[in-house]
Amino acid sequence: xxxxxxxxxxxxxxxxxxxxxxxxxxxEIFGLIGPNGAGKTTFFNLINxxxxxxxxxxIFEGQDITGKKPHSVAxxxxxxxxxxxNIFPDFTVIExxxxxxxxxxxxxxxxxxxxxxxxxxxxxxVLERSYEIIKxxxxxxxxxxxxxxxxxxxxxxxxxxxALAAEPKLLMLDEPLGGMNAEEVSETINLIRRLLDDGxxxxxxxxxxxxxxxLCDRIFVINFGKKIAEGNPAEVKENPEVIKAYLGxxxxx
Amino acid sequence: xxxxAIAQSLLNGLAISGIxxxxxxxxxxxxxxxxIVQISHGEIYMVGAYCVYxxxxxxxxxxxxxxxxATLFVGCIGVFLERVFFRPFRGDPDRAMTxxxxxxxxxxxxxxxxxxxxxKSYSSPFTGVLFIFGIVIAWKRLIIVIxxxxxxxxxxxxIRYTKTGQAMLAISQEREGAALQGINIDFVSAVAxxxxxxxxxxxxxxxxxxxxISPTMGSFALMKGIAVIILGGLGSIAGAVxxxxxxxxxxxxxxAITSTYTAGLVGFAAIIIILLFRPQGIWGHE
Amino acid sequence: MTYLxxxxxxxVCLIFLPHFMSxxxxxxxFIITMMNIILTSxxxxxxxxxxxxxxxxxxxxxxxxxxxxxxMRLGLSTWYAMLIAGLFVALVAxxxxxxxxxxxxxxxxxxxxxxSEMVVLITQQWESLTGGSGGIYNIPAPGAIVVTGLxxxxxxxxxxxxxxxxxxxxxxxxxxYAIEKSRIGFILKGIKQTDSLAESIGINTIGFKVLAYSxxxxxxxxxxxxxxxxxxxxxxxxxxFFYTINILVYMTVGGIEVFAGPILGAFVLxxxxxxxxxxxxxxxxxxxxxxIAVIFFLPEGxxxxxxxxxxxxxxxxxxxxx
Numbered sequence: 001x002x003x004x005x006x007x008x009x010x011x012x013x014x015x016x017x018x019x020x021x022x023x024x025x026x027x028e029i030f031g032l033i034g035p036n037g038a039g040k041t042t043f044f045n046l047i048n049x050x051x052x053x054x055x056x057x058x059i060f061e062g063q064d065i066t067g068k069k070p071h072s073v074a075x076x077x078x079x080x081x082x083x084x085x086n087i088f089p090d091f092t093v094i095e096x097x098x099x100x101x102x103x104x105x106x107x108x109x110x111x112x113x114x115x116x117x118x119x120x121x122x123x124x125x126v127l128e129r130s131y132e133i134i135k136x137x138x139x140x141x142x143x144x145x146x147x148x149x150x151x152x153x154x155x156x157x158x159x160x161x162x163a164l165a166a167e168p169k170l171l172m173l174d175e176p177l178g179g180m181n182a183e184e185v186s187e188t189i190n191l192i193r194r195l196l197d198d199g200x201x202x203x204x205x206x207x208x209x210x211x212x213x214x215l216c217d218r219i220f221v222i223n224f225g226k227k228i229a230e231g232n233p234a235e236v237k238e239n240p241e242v243i244k245a246y247l248g249x250x251x252x253x
Numbered sequence: 254x255x256x257x258a259i260a261q262s263l264l265n266g267l268a269i270s271g272i273x274x275x276x277x278x279x280x281x282x283x284x285x286x287x288x289i290v291q292i293s294h295g296e297i298y299m300v301g302a303y304c305v306y307x308x309x310x311x312x313x314x315x316x317x318x319x320x321x322x323a324t325l326f327v328g329c330i331g332v333f334l335e336r337v338f339f340r341p342f343r344g345d346p347d348r349a350m351t352x353x354x355x356x357x358x359x360x361x362x363x364x365x366x367x368x369x370x371x372x373k374s375y376s377s378p379f380t381g382v383l384f385i386f387g388i389v390i391a392w393k394r395l396i397i398v399i400x401x402x403x404x405x406x407x408x409x410x411x412i413r414y415t416k417t418g419q420a421m422l423a424i425s426q427e428r429e430g431a432a433l434q435g436i437n438i439d440f441v442s443a444v445a446x447x448x449x450x451x452x453x454x455x456x457x458x459x460x461x462x463x464x465x466i467s468p469t470m471g472s473f474a475l476m477k478g479i480a481v482i483i484l485g486g487l488g489s490i491a492g493a494v495x496x497x498x499x500x501x502x503x504x505x506x507x508x509a510i511t512s513t514y515t516a517g518l519v520g521f522a523a524i525i526i527i528l529l530f531r532p533q534g535i536w537g538h539e
Numbered sequence: 540m541t542y543l544x545x546x547x548x549x550x551v552c553l554i555f556l557p558h559f560m561s562x563x564x565x566x567x568x569f570i571i572t573m574m575n576i577i578l579t580s581x582x583x584x585x586x587x588x589x590x591x592x593x594x595x596x597x598x599x600x601x602x603x604x605x606x607x608x609x610x611m612r613l614g615l616s617t618w619y620a621m622l623i624a625g626l627f628v629a630l631v632a633x634x635x636x637x638x639x640x641x642x643x644x645x646x647x648x649x650x651x652x653x654x655s656e657m658v659v660l661i662t663q664q665w666e667s668l669t670g671g672s673g674g675i676y677n678i679p680a681p682g683a684i685v686v687t688g689l690x691x692x693x694x695x696x697x698x699x700x701x702x703x704x705x706x707x708x709x710x711x712x713x714x715x716y717a718i719e720k721s722r723i724g725f726i727l728k729g730i731k732q733t734d735s736l737a738e739s740i741g742i743n744t745i746g747f748k749v750l751a752y753s754x755x756x757x758x759x760x761x762x763x764x765x766x767x768x769x770x771x772x773x774x775x776x777x778x779x780f781f782y783t784i785n786i787l788v789y790m791t792v793g794g795i796e797v798f799a800g801p802i803l804g805a806f807v808l809x810x811x812x813x814x815x816x817x818x819x820x821x822x823x824x825x826x827x828x829x830x831i832a833v834i835f836f837l838p839e840g841x842x843x844x845x846x847x848x849x850x851x852x853x854x855x856x857x858x859x860x861x
Contacts, residue, residue, distance in 0.1 A: 074741030103741035166740040359827040514664040
C-alpha cells in the first residue's frame with residue numbers, strides 16, 4: 001500500500017533520515033521504533049509532505065506522492081497525527097471532528113456561503129458522521145465540551161478522532177500513548193484494535209514497548225536515521241543491533 | 254561614472270549604513286532578548302531627534318553634550334517603556350505587538366502636540382571637508398561612520414566581556430534555559446531596552462544634523478530597521494551589521510546611478526524576495 | 540435575535556441621522572466612519588485565518604487609482620469602474636497572497652507593509668499613468684441615479700454620498716457576516732488555531748488564507764475607489780503606513796474576537812476625536828488613555844467591555860429579584 005524507496009533527508013550536513021526502504025501492506029499495523037532523535041517524526045513529515053525529501057520516492061497505492069503538500073497527501077488517504085497540536089483548542093469536540101470531516105463534506109465554497117438547501121442537508125450529514133466518530137472513539141460524553149478543557153489523554157484521543165474524520169486509508173500515529181495514564185493507554189489500545197478490525201492500515205510510532213510489541217504485525221527499527229532491523233516483534237526483540245541501540249541510548253540518557 | 258564619484262557615493266552609503274546599523278541593533282537587541290518586534294522603535298528614534306533639537310535650541314547645549322544627554326534620556330524612556338508596557342506582556346508576542354503599535358500612535362501624537370508638525374532642523378558642528386586622494390569627504394558624514402562603528406565595537410565588547418552581556422547572549426539563545434540558570438530576565442530586558450533606545454537616539458541625533466526632523470520621521474526609520482534585520486537574519490547582531498551595510502550601500506549608491514524611487518523599490522523588492530526564499534535571513538540559521 | 544434587532548434599529552437610525560445633523564461636516568465624519576467600519580471589518584476577515592495584514596493601505600491606493608483612471612482615461616461609468624477596481628485589487632491580493640501567505644506571523648505582516656510601501660513608490664514613480672507625487676484631481680463623482688418621479692441622486696450633495704456609504708457598509712457587513720458564519724469562517728478559525736493539523740486533515744490552508752486575504756482586500760479596494768470619487772482627489776500617500784496602523788488599532792481596540800468588535804472600535808475611535816473637539820488640545824492624551832486602558836484592562840477590546848457590562852447588569856437584576 002505504502003512504498004518508500006531510498007528516502008533521505010539532510011539538514012545541512014546532518015542526515016536525519018538516510019536511505020530508508022519500507023513497505024507497508026494493506027490492513028496491517030506497522031510499528032516504527034527507535035531511540036529519541038532517531039528520525040521517526042522526520043520520517044512522518046517526509047511521507048505526508050510537511051518537508052520535502054532530499055532523495056528518494058514515496059509511493060502510495062501505485063501513485064508517486066513525493067513532495068506533495070500535506071493537504072494533497074491527505075486527499076490521497078494518508079492522515080497523520082502529531083505529538084502535539086492534534087486538536088483545535090477553542091472548538092468543542094463535535095466542532096473539532098466536524099471541521100476534520102472537511103475532505104468528505106463536499107461542501108463547495110459558494111454553497112457554504114449562500115446557505116443553499118443542499119448545503120444544509122450536507123451540514124446535517126457532517127454532524128451525524130462526526131457524532132458517530134466521536135462515539136467510536138469513546139468521547140460521546142464530551143461532545144459539547146471545549147477541546148481545551150479535556151484531560152491530556154482525551155485530547156490525544158480527540159486527535160485520533162480528528163484524523164479518523166478525514167477518512168484515512170493509511171493512518172499514521174505519532175506516539176499516540178505519550179503522556180497517558182494506564183487507563184487511558186488501555187482505552188487507546190482498544191481504540192486502535194477497533195480501527196484495525198475496521199480494516200484500517202496503521203503506521204505507528206510509539207515509545208511504549210509493551211504496547212508496540214503486542215499491537216504490531218511487523219516492526220521497523222531506525223537509529224540515527226538508518227534502518228537497523230525489521231521483522232515481527234519476536235525477531236526484533238532478539239536482534240542484537242536493536243538491543244545495542246536501546247542500551248546505548250539508555251546509558252546516554 | 255568617475256572613480257571619485259563612486260568613492261563619494263560609497264562613503265555616503267557607509268554613513269547611511271552607520272545610521273541603519275544603529276537603528277537595527279536596537280530592534281535586534283529587543284527582539285532577541287524580549288522576543289517582540291518593537292514596532293515603536295521608530296518613534297523612540299524620533300523622540301531622540303527632538304530631544305537633541307530642544308537641548309540645542311532651548312537649553313542652549315552644544316551638539317555633543319546634547320547628543321549625550323538625549324541618548325541617556327531616551328535610554329531611560331526605554332527602561333520605562335519596558336517596565337510599564339512590555340514586561341506585563343512578556344511571552345505574549347501578539348499583545349506585545351499591539352502594545353507596540355499603540356505606542357506608535359501615543360508617542361507620535363504627544364510629540365505632535367508638544368512640538369507641532371512643522372519640520373525642524375539643527376546644524377552639525379562637524380563642518381568642513383577632508384580631501385583624501387582627491388575625494389571630498391564631508392566631516393558630518395565621516396563622523397557618523399566613525400561613531401557608528403565605534404559604538405558597534407563598544408557593544409561587542411560589552412556583550413563579550415561583561416556578565417550582563419553574556420547573560421543577554423544566553424537569553425537570546427535559549428530563554429527558558431537562561432531563566433533556569435538564575436539569569437535575571439527583568440534586569441537584562443531593561444538593559445537591552447536601554448541600549449536599544451540609546452542607540453536609536455544616537456542615530457536620530459546625527460540624522461537630525463543632516464536632514465530635517467518631523468514627528469513622522471519614525472516610520473521611515475522603522476521600515477529601514479526592519480528591512481535590515483530581515484536581510485541579516487532576525488535577532489542576530491552580526492546579521493544586523495551585515496544587513497545594515499548592504500542596505501546602506503544600496504541606498505547610498507543606487508540613487509546616484511538610478512533614481513531615488515527605483516532605489517527604494519529595489520530595496521523593498523529585495524527584502525520581500527529574501528523573506529520568501531530565505532526567511533531566516535542572510536546570516537541567520539535554519 | 541437581539542443581534543438582528545439591534546442591527547435593524549441602528550440601520551434605521553443611520554438612515555434618518557443626516558436630517559438631524561447641523562452641517563455637512565458631520566455628514567463627512569459619518570461617511571469616513573462608515574468607510575473605516577468596512578475597512579476594519581474586512582481586515583478582521585483576514586485575521587480570522589490568524590494572519591495580520593498591513594496591506595490595506597496599499598490595496599486601497601490601488602483601488603482608488605484603478606477606479607479613478609478607468610473613469611478619467613477610458614471614460615468608463617463610475618459604477619463599473621468601482622466594481623472593477625475592487626475585483627482588480629482582489630486579483631492583486633490573490634497573486635501576491637500565494638507567496639506571502641507561506642510566511643507566518645510577523646513575517647507576513649512585514650511583507651505586507653513593504654508591499655504597501657512599494658505601491659506608494661510605484662504610484663509616485665509612474666507619472667505618465669498616475670500623475671506622480673502630486674496625485675490626481677477632479678475625479679468625477681458617481682453618475683446620477685434618476686428614477687423619474689421617485690428620486691434623483693446626483694451626488695452633488697454630501698448626503699447622497701452618505702447614503703451610498705451607508706449602502707456599501709451594510710452590504711459589506713452582510714457579506715462579511717455571512718462568510719464568517721459559513722463553513723469558510725469555521726475553517727478559517729480552525730486554521731488560526733492549529734494550522735498544521737488543518738493542513739494534515741486535508742484543508743488547503745494556504746488556499747483558504749489567500750481566499751480570506753483576497754476577499755478582505757476586495758473591500759479595501761472598493762472603499763479606496765469610493766474615497767477617490769467622494770473626495771475627487773487622490774495622492775500616492777493618502778493611505779500610507781499610518782492609515783493602515785489606524786485601522787489595525789480600531790480593530791484591536793474594538794476587539795478581534797467578535798464580529799461587532801471592529802465596528803465598535805472604528806466607530807468610537809473615528810467619532811471620539813470629533814465630539815471632543817472642544818478638548819482638541821488634549822486629544823492626543825485622551826487617545827493615548829483610551830488605548831492604554833484597552834490594552835491593559837480589556838484584552839477582548841471594547842466589545843468585551845460590552846459583554847461584561849451586560850453580564851454585570853444581569854447579575855444586578857438577579858440580585859434585586861432575589
